[in-house]
Amino acid sequence: MSGTRAALKLPRLLGNNLLLNSTSANSSSKILTDLRPAAPWLRNWSSSAPDTTAKQDKPAETQASTVVSSYWGIAPTQLTKADGSPWKWNCFRPWETYEADLSIDVTKHHKPENFRDRVAYWTVQALKYPTQLFFQRRHMCHAMLLETVAAVPGMVGGMLLHFKSLRRFEHSGGWNKALLEEAENERMHLMTFIELSQPKWYERALVLAVQGVFFNAYFLSYLASPKLAHRITGYLEEEAVNSYTEFLKDLENGKFENVTAPAIAIDYWRLPADATLRDVVTVIRADEAHHRDVNHYASDIQCQGNELKDAPAPLGYH
Ligand SMILES: [Fe+2]
Numbered sequence: 001m002s003g004t005r006a007a008l009k010l011p012r013l014l015g016n017n018l019l020l021n022s023t024s025a026n027s028s029s030k031i032l033t034d035l036r037p038a039a040p041w042l043r044n045w046s047s048s049a050p051d052t053t054a055k056q057d058k059p060a061e062t063q064a065s066t067v068v069s070s071y072w073g074i075a076p077t078q079l080t081k082a083d084g085s086p087w088k089w090n091c092f093r094p095w096e097t098y099e100a101d102l103s104i105d106v107t108k109h110h111k112p113e114n115f116r117d118r119v120a121y122w123t124v125q126a127l128k129y130p131t132q133l134f135f136q137r138r139h140m141c142h143a144m145l146l147e148t149v150a151a152v153p154g155m156v157g158g159m160l161l162h163f164k165s166l167r168r169f170e171h172s173g174g175w176n177k178a179l180l181e182e183a184e185n186e187r188m189h190l191m192t193f194i195e196l197s198q199p200k201w202y203e204r205a206l207v208l209a210v211q212g213v214f215f216n217a218y219f220l221s222y223l224a225s226p227k228l229a230h231r232i233t234g235y236l237e238e239e240a241v242n243s244y245t246e247f248l249k250d251l252e253n254g255k256f257e258n259v260t261a262p263a264i265a266i267d268y269w270r271l272p273a274d275a276t277l278r279d280v281v282t283v284i285r286a287d288e289a290h291h292r293d294v295n296h297y298a299s300d301i302q303c304q305g306n307e308l309k310d311a312p313a314p315l316g317y318h
C-alpha cells in the first residue's frame, strides 16, 4: 500500500530510529498518531536544557528519535481531512489535491501541418503499434507501464528549462514549474495504478530498459528542438487519451471489473467515497487531455517564433 510506502519515508527525514517506534505500523497515520504527543515536547526540548525527568519517562527509542528531529527543527506535520480524520498520505498534501476538468474535449487532435509535425506524429505512431500488440487489452498493465514513460517528458523539459533560466539569468514564464507539475501528476497516476496491480519482474525489467532509452532520447530531442519534443509529447498524450478511452469502454461493457477506487485516488482527485475504477480512469483521462493541450500549445508558441517564457505557463491545474 502507498500508505506504508509513504510511512517508510518518514524515517528518512527524522532518522532511522523512528523505525523502531513503528515496528507494527501499517500506515502513515499510525506513525503520525505515535508522534503527535511528542511533537510539542520536541520543540521545547530543542531550545532548553535537556529534562532528565522527561527522558526517564519515555522509552529509549522515542528519546533517540526525538533528539534527531529536535536538533534539525523538523517535526512531522499533523494534517487532517475536511471531516477531521487524519491525513494519511505523505506523498502529497491536501492543498495538492484537485478536481479534474471533466469538461475537457477528449477527442481533440492536432492535424500534422508541416514536416516537423509529421515526424512527431509518425514517431508516436511507430511506438504505438508494438505497444498495442504487446499489451492488447490488458489495460491495467498497459496503463501502469504507460505512466512510467509519460512521467519522463515533463521532468526532462522542466529540468532543462530550469537550467536555461539559471544559465541565462532570466525568468521561464513558469514553464519549468508547469512541466514539473505534469511529471508529478503522471507519477501520481502511476502511484494510483500500483494500488491495483503490481508489476511482474519482466515488466520491471522492461520499464528499466525503456526508461534508460526514452529518457536519453527525449533529453537529446529536447536539446535539439524543444518544439519537436513538445509536439511528440502532445501526440503521446493523445494516444494516452485514446488508450484510457478503450479502458473505459471495457469497464462499461463488463470486460474489465469495475472495482472500488483506491483510497489514494479518492483523496488526490477529491472523488466521492464510493468512487470506482471507472471514475479514476475518467479523471486520469482528463489529466492526459490537459497534458496534450499544454504540450501542443508549448510547441505552437515556439513554432510561431516565440519563446516559452513569452507566454505565461498554464500553472495551477494540478
Ligand atoms: Fe498519465
Ligand SMILES: [Fe+2]
Pocket: 150, 186, 237, 240, 287, 288, 291, 292
Ligand atoms: Fe499525460
